[in-house]
Amino acid sequence: MSRPPRRTTGGWLILWASTLALAGGAGAAALHRADGVRTRAVPPVVHTVTIDATSYQPAQLVVHPGDTIVWQNKDLFPHTVTSKGAFDSDVLVNGKSWRLVARRKGTFDYACVFHPVMKGRLTIE
Amino acid sequence: MKHTVLIVAAALAVPAAAYAQSVNDAQIASIVVTANQVDIDAGKLASTMAKSAEVKKFGALMVTDHTAVNKAAVDLATKLKVTPEDNPTSQSLKSGGADNVSSLKSLKGDAFDKAYVDHEVAYHQQVIDAVDKVLVPNASNAELKALLVKTRPAFVAHLEHAKQLQAKLGGGKSE
Numbered sequence: 001m002s003r004p005p006r007r008t009t010g011g012w013l014i015l016w017a018s019t020l021a022l023a024g025g026a027g028a029a030a031l032h033r034a035d036g037v038r039t040r041a042v043p044p045v046v047h048t049v050t051i052d053a054t055s056y057q058p059a060q061l062v063v064h065p066g067d068t069i070v071w072q073n074k075d076l077f078p079h080t081v082t083s084k085g086a087f088d089s090d091v092l093v094n095g096k097s098w099r100l101v102a103r104r105k106g107t108f109d110y111a112c113v114f115h116p117v118m119k120g121r122l123t124i125e
Numbered sequence: 126m127k128h129t130v131l132i133v134a135a136a137l138a139v140p141a142a143a144y145a146q147s148v149n150d151a152q153i154a155s156i157v158v159t160a161n162q163v164d165i166d167a168g169k170l171a172s173t174m175a176k177s178a179e180v181k182k183f184g185a186l187m188v189t190d191h192t193a194v195n196k197a198a199v200d201l202a203t204k205l206k207v208t209p210e211d212n213p214t215s216q217s218l219k220s221g222g223a224d225n226v227s228s229l230k231s232l233k234g235d236a237f238d239k240a241y242v243d244h245e246v247a248y249h250q251q252v253i254d255a256v257d258k259v260l261v262p263n264a265s266n267a268e269l270k271a272l273l274v275k276t277r278p279a280f281v282a283h284l285e286h287a288k289q290l291q292a293k294l295g296g297g298k299s300e
Binding site: 052116 | 189
């Protein structure tokens with residue numbers, strides 16, 4: 001079983017860090033985004049949800065607009081992260097990751113299209 | 126249809142009880158590979174012969190997931206230099222699986238879907254019981270035990286999924 005996701009996360013962290021640097025250095029830069037999404041001076045956070053043993057870990061996650069969520073499939077089986085009408089990772093085979101940047105506030109229930117008993121909830125507040 | 130369920134129960138429960146305290150890792154490896162192969166064979170049949178699109182998809186999912194478990198099991202056995210050892214449980218699983226496939230091949234349409242799904246419900250329940258009562262308690266290698274524990278929730282997901290299909294098939298009187 002290969003385990004590439006660690007590297008992937010590291011990659012995203014670096015990407016995110018360099019994006020921040022480009023954005024103007026000071027943490028306050030987040031306050032002046034054109035889309036007005038961020039209204040707080042708290043810097044965005046990268047959250048990781050591990051998919052393993054046919055479950056999302058953690059199954060419930062609360063984030064803020066601007067945060068990034070990375071789902072990493074460490075399971076043997078293909079899974080998806082699917083919230084009807086909101087977001088869909090498409091098929092994630094073992095070792096693959098998918099990231100989502102939180103934008104619209106709300107509570108989003110999601111599931112795996114292959115294994116409907118796998119359920120997760122993302123709250124953006 | 127009922128007899129299919131009984132065949133499964135007989136295939137798993139009787140030898141499982143008889144060997145509850147005596148299976149070694151090589152025998153567990155053989156049971157795991159055979160149990161998955163049996164469900165892959167039935168899934169292949171359902172993915173082409175089922176009438177309902179949902180049952181077809183479920184059959185294809187069984188092929189994908191149980192193939193993945195078998196690949197992991199074979200990779201681990203190879204790494205641990207364990208040669209799967211044929212035993213009464215794996216032999217019963219094999220013959221029970223063959224009986225199920227031949228019984229399914231004689232059915233068509235709704236009757237096929239119902240028999241396949243009923244069998245999947247019973248089979249996954251029996252496999253989960255065997256994992257809990259026989260395979261995990263007897264596995265001596267930590268990695269083998271971990272693989273069994275890691276894959277168990279998928280079998281539970283399959284069981285719930287099959288039960289949902291069963292409820293739909295049993296509930297629909299039209300067609």
